[in-house]
Amino acid sequence: MADVSGALRSTVPISLFNRGLAGKVFEEVRQQGAKVVMKNNAPECVLLSPEEYLRLIDEVNDAKLAALAAQRMQHFDADKAIPAEEVYQKYGISDADLADFDEVEFE
Numbered sequence: 205m206a207d208v209s210g211a212l213r214s215t216v217p218i219s220l221f222n223r224g225l226a227g228k229v230f231e232e233v234r235q236q237g238a239k240v241v242m243k244n245n246a247p248e249c250v251l252l253s254p255e256e257y258l259r260l261i262d263e264v265n266d267a268k269l270a271a272l273a274a275q276r277m278q279h280f281d282a283d284k285a286i287p288a289e290e291v292y293q294k295y296g297i298s299d300a301d302l303a304d305f306d307e308v309e310f311e
Contacts, residue, residue, distance in 0.1 A: 216251070218243040 216229050216239045229251070233239050239251045252260070292298070 214238060215240045215242050215247075217241075218248060 214237070216232075218241050220226070220229055229239060233251045234253055238256065241248045241251060
């Protein structure tokens with residue numbers, strides 16, 4: 205029963221917007237989270253706070269990058285890897301050249 209009551213609390217009829225109550229709906233989204241806007245008893249759209257939207261987009265992008273990394277690792281051949289020192293020597297890169305760059309941060 206808790207799932208049904210949670211779903212009911214997260215839905216908003218589109219008629220509230222027509223009655224000028226959009227501000228109230230937006231405040232509920234900020235306080236309680238996402239809302240599903242219903243039109244003719246069917247979901248029309250989902251309202252999210254900008255922060256929640258950005259969090260979800262970041263999560264999707266992280267998942268895409270993880271999938272790409274996993275795919276690339278399937279084809280990784282350590283015997284074909286070139287040591288960084290060899291690349292630096294080939295292209296004339298010195299430690300002094302690298303000292304001018306900021307540290308790369310991996311998550």
